Structures are given as structure tokens and as C-alpha cells.
Amino acid sequence: MAELPNTTMANECKVKLKSKDxxxxxxxYAVAMQSQTLKNALAHTGCTDTALPLHDISSxxxxxxxxxxxxxxxxxxxxxxxxxKTWDEELVKHMDQDTLFRLIVAAKYLEIHNLVDLMCKTxxxxxxxxxxxxxxxxxxxxxxxxxxxxxxxRRETKWAHGE
Amino acid sequence: MSGKENIKPMIPQQPQALEPMPFTxxxxxxxxxxxxxxxxxxxxxxIEDDATHSKWHDLPMELVVRILVLADDRxxxxxxxxxxxxxxxxxxxxxxxxxxxxxxxxxxxxxxIVPRFNCLQSLNLRQNQHQLNKQAIExxxxxxxxxxxxxxxxxxxxxxxSLEALARGCSLLEKLNMSGCSxxxxxxxxxxxxxxxxxxxxxxxxxxRAASDRALLELAHNCCHLQSLNLGWCEMVTNVGVTGLAxxxxxxxxxxxxxxxxxxDQSVIALAGNxxxxxxxxxxxxxxxxxxxxxxxxxxxxxxxxxxSVLNDQxxxxxxxxxxxxxxxLSAPAVQAVYNTxxxxxxxxx
Numbered sequence: 001m002a003e004l005p006n007t008t009m010a011n012e013c014k015v016k017l018k019s020k021d022x023x024x025x026x027x028x029y030a031v032a033m034q035s036q037t038l039k040n041a042l043a044h045t046g047c048t049d050t051a052l053p054l055h056d057i058s059s060x061x062x063x064x065x066x067x068x069x070x071x072x073x074x075x076x077x078x079x080x081x082x083x084x085k086t087w088d089e090e091l092v093k094h095m096d097q098d099t100l101f102r103l104i105v106a107a108k109y110l111e112i113h114n115l116v117d118l119m120c121k122t123x124x125x126x127x128x129x130x131x132x133x134x135x136x137x138x139x140x141x142x143x144x145x146x147x148x149x150x151x152x153x154r155r156e157t158k159w160a161h162g163e
Numbered sequence: 164m165s166g167k168e169n170i171k172p173m174i175p176q177q178p179q180a181l182e183p184m185p186f187t188x189x190x191x192x193x194x195x196x197x198x199x200x201x202x203x204x205x206x207x208x209x210i211e212d213d214a215t216h217s218k219w220h221d222l223p224m225e226l227v228v229r230i231l232v233l234a235d236d237r238x239x240x241x242x243x244x245x246x247x248x249x250x251x252x253x254x255x256x257x258x259x260x261x262x263x264x265x266x267x268x269x270x271x272x273x274x275x276i277v278p279r280f281n282c283l284q285s286l287n288l289r290q291n292q293h294q295l296n297k298q299a300i301e302x303x304x305x306x307x308x309x310x311x312x313x314x315x316x317x318x319x320x321x322x323x324x325s326l327e328a329l330a331r332g333c334s335l336l337e338k339l340n341m342s343g344c345s346x347x348x349x350x351x352x353x354x355x356x357x358x359x360x361x362x363x364x365x366x367x368x369x370x371x372r373a374a375s376d377r378a379l380l381e382l383a384h385n386c387c388h389l390q391s392l393n394l395g396w397c398e399m400v401t402n403v404g405v406t407g408l409a410x411x412x413x414x415x416x417x418x419x420x421x422x423x424x425x426x427x428d429q430s431v432i433a434l435a436g437n438x439x440x441x442x443x444x445x446x447x448x449x450x451x452x453x454x455x456x457x458x459x460x461x462x463x464x465x466x467x468x469x470x471x472s473v474l475n476d477q478x479x480x481x482x483x484x485x486x487x488x489x490x491x492x493l494s495a496p497a498v499q500a501v502y503n504t505x506x507x508x509x510x511x512x513x
Contacts, residue, residue, distance in 0.1 A: 120226065120233055127230070143245075145246065150244070156275040
């Protein structure tokens with residue numbers, strides 16, 4: 001994978017990202033490098049003035065992603081792990097389900113591994129002790145079992161309830 | 164109606180709605196089966212106005228599994244009932260399952276749920292009180308042939324027959340915790356060692372009937388790659404068993420012999436002379452251990468491990484843990500000599 005020719009260029013390079021709703025975001029090269037996907041893309045294109053289109057990410061979500069990446073780039077050697085963790089928790093504390101899910105899909109798409117981990121853990125904490133119906137609602141998944149299949153699964157898993 | 168109207172034909176292909184991007188869309192995950200499922204169930208990304216719709220039902224199945232595994236094991240089981248996609252992916256994607264939170268219905272749960280999981284590698288059936296019956300163990304033996312690790316601790320009613328069935332079905336076991344399975348006899352342990360010769364970690368703490376010298380010799384002979392062995396409170400074991408173990412299991416790193424009144428210096432000398440990877444040794448209450456045993460540890464270390472620990476990483480070589488509490492025959496100089504020889508020993512008890 002080709003790197004940018006020299007570090008000066010890397011330092012000066014600004015990366016442009018275009019959200020689904022056509023908003024342009026400009027970020028530092030180092031911030032963009034938090035995303036493996038963008039890293040790979042920039043290795044092909046080099047530093048370019050053309051905005052990279054992110055068709056499936058809204059500006060609201062992209063702003064959050066950038067906020068996360070910018071904080072983590074700056075925090076890298078300066079802020080304690082404990083404080084970074086606290087910041088992460090604050091970021092997600094009041095996020096609604098919808099935002100959480102959009103953010104995890106975006107983080108996955110952009111391959112920002114720390115953010116994916118954070119999102120997985122956050123969602124996991126929220127779904128403990130949920131019933132099947134509640135899980136379906138949270139994940140917006142349809143019940144596609146046949147009545148027989150549903151009865152079978154219910155029978156098999158009933159011992160997990162009420163423990 | 165499944166509501167998955169947007170799904171294109173179930174073959175992996177680049178989503179066509181996007182402009183070609185110069186980077187890969189799908190990252191290879193460790194579990195290729197889960198990856199295939201996530202490709203199959205990942206709804207094609209399409210551009211549309213979604214002021215009201217969220218797009219996160221595009222959540223790849225590998226993330227669903229990851230989230231569930233991070234939640235808790237009860238959620239994993241409950242999630243089997245969400246939809247067919249989830250059920251199918253959980254059954255191949257979840258490799259480690261713990262049912263130790265189940266306080267009353269563990270047998271029923273094992274019998275109904277374990278056959279669903281196709282790729283279990285580790286299973287925790289540790290109990291708070293005896294719950295697990297023969298049928299449940301047989302279900303595990305029948306369905307979990309790839310099992311590498313199982314925790315059956317506190318299963319005080321575990322019978323020889325059940326253990327033998329498990330050994331037959333799960334011959335790839337590397338890690339077994341049978342602590343507290345006091346009913347099992349040495350016949351069954353011998354059979355286990357014959358079937359499961361890949362065993363590396365075995366906890367037999369309190370398995371009074373199982374751990375005899377005879378069983379230990381067979382175990383040493385059949386499972387010579389043993390790395391850790393807990394024989395705490397197995398009072399029948401003598402120097403014969405431990406010496407045999409030392410001579411065959413050269414990769415032994417941890418051995419717990421707590422409560423062994425019958426063990427003498429001979430055992431420690433054999434361990435010191437043969438098991439050069441030993442990092443942890445428990446001799447609690449071995450009142451027949453004398454300074455001779457301590458000096459054998461010192462003498463066998465000096466020639467090799469001490470130099471390696473000084474030149475390389477101190478943590479990696481030589482004893483890091485030694486329990487000689489209640490070994491009332493030891494003198495201070497002998498214990499000091501051991502401490503001086505093994506820098507990794509930070510604390511020990513006299």
C-alpha cells in the first residue's frame with residue numbers, strides 16, 4: 001500500500017468527505033487515517049481535492065464520527081486511558097438507539113475499529129435482560145419464523161427465562 | 164411478511180447502488196462461515212430518502228453476534244428467538260457459551276439448547292448446586308465434538324459413566340475443570356486420559372477418588388503435553404504418582420499439590436529435575452517437605468533458568484509462584500536461597 005510521498009505533504013493534506021446529504025467535511029490527514037477504509041482509498045488517490053463520497057452516511061452521523069476520530073488523534077499520547085474512556089462514555093451516554101445503530105454501521109463501513117468496539121459494547125450493555133419482542137423492536141427485525149418454528153424455539157429457550 | 168423486500172439474490176456481489184470505490188467493502192473476518200452469513204443477510208445498500216427510516220437494519224450479522232457475545236450468555240439464548248437470520252448466525256457464530264448463571268434448570272437448558280450450537284469450542288457448566296444430570300452430559304458428548312474446553316466444577320454427582328461418555332464424544336478436549344467432582348473414580352479418569360490425550364489443563368481439585376497413583380501414571384503417559392494440573396486435596400497421591408508425572412509431562416508449568424501430607428522431597432526433586440518450564444508449585448501443608456527439596460529447586464535452576472532470567476525476560480523463566488505455607492520442616496536459609504534463585508517470586512509464605 002503506497003503511503004503519501006513525504007510527511008510534510010501528509011501534515012498539510014486535508015481530506016474532504018462528502019456525506020449522503022451532500023455536506024462537505026474537511027479533516028486532517030491524521031484524523032482520516034483512523035479509518036482503514038479511507039486509508040486504503042487515499043493510498044490509491046493520493047492527497048486530492050475531490051471529496052470522497054460516503055453515500056450511506058448522513059452529515060449528522062459523519063459529524064459524530066469525525067468528533068470521535070479527532071478526539072482520539074489528539075488524545076493519543078496526551079490524555080490518560082481513563083480519561084479517554086470517560087470521554088467515550090459521555091459521547092454515547094445519551095445517544096438514542098437509532099443514532100447508535102447508524103453510528104455502528106458507519107464505523108464498520110469506515111473500518112474504525114475502536115469506534116466499532118465502543119459501539120458494540122454500548123449496544124450490548126443496553127440489550128441485556130431484554131425479551132425477544134424488545135430485541136425485535138430495538139433492532140427493527142421482523143419475526144419471520146413459521147408458527148411451528150416459533151413454538152420450537154420458544155420451547156428450547158424457555159429455560160433461559162426466569163432464572 | 165419478512166419485510167426484507169430490498170434483498171437482492173442471495174449471492175455475494177458488490178452493491179450496485181454505490182459508485183465504484185477504490186477500497187474493499189467487506190473485510191475478511193476470522194470465522195468465514197459467519198462472514199458468508201453476513202454477506203447473505205446484509206441488505207443491499209441503496210440510496211433513498213430516509214427521513215423516517217433508519218438504515219441500521221443493514222447491521223451485518225457478524226456485528227449482531229459480536230454485540231450479543233458482549234452482552235451476556237442469556238441474551239445469546241434469548242436472541243435465538245428473534246428471527247431466522249439471527250438464529251442461524253448465532254448457531255454457527257457463537258463458539259463460547261456459559262450456562263453457569265443458570266441456577267435451577269441447567270440440565271433442561273443444556274438438553275434443549277446445546278444441540279442448536281454447531282461450533283462450540285468452550286462450555287461453562289459450573290454449578291452452584293448439583294443440577295446437571297446424566298442426560299445433559301450425554302447431549303454435550305453427542306453434539307459437541309469440537310469442544311476444546313469444558314468446566315464441570317462442583318458437579319458432585321458426576322458419575323463415571325457420564326465422564327466416560329463425555330470423553331468419548333469430546334476427544335479434542337484441551338481444558339477440563341472437574342474440581343469438586345468427588346464421585347468420579349480413577350477408572351473413569353484413566354479412560355478420560357486414554358480418549359483425550361490432547362489435555363493441557365486439568366483441574367482435579369477435590370477429586371479424591373479419581374486421583375490415585377495409578378490414574379496419575381496413566382494420565383502422565385497418555386497426556387504428556389499437560390501444562391497445568393491441580394491435584395489439591397487428592398490425598399491418595401504419593402511420590403509414585405508425582406514422580407511418574409514429572410518424568411512424562413516435561414511441559415508442566417503449574418502443579419498444585421496442596422494438602423498432600425504423603426508427599427516427600429523425592430517428588431519435588433523429580434519435578435525440579437524434569438520440569439524445567441515449571442512456573443507455579445503449590446505445596447501447602449506438605450509437612451514432610453524439607454530443605455533438601457528447596458535446594459533441589461535451587462540447584463536445578465542455577466545452571467539454566469537463572470542465566471536465562473537474568474539475560475532475558477525475568478518474568479518468563481523459573482518459578483513465579485510457590486506456596487509453602489504450613490511446610491513446617493523448612494528453614495529460613497533454604498527458603499531464602501529459593502527466593503534468591505527465582506527473582507519472579509515476589510511473595511511466598513512460610
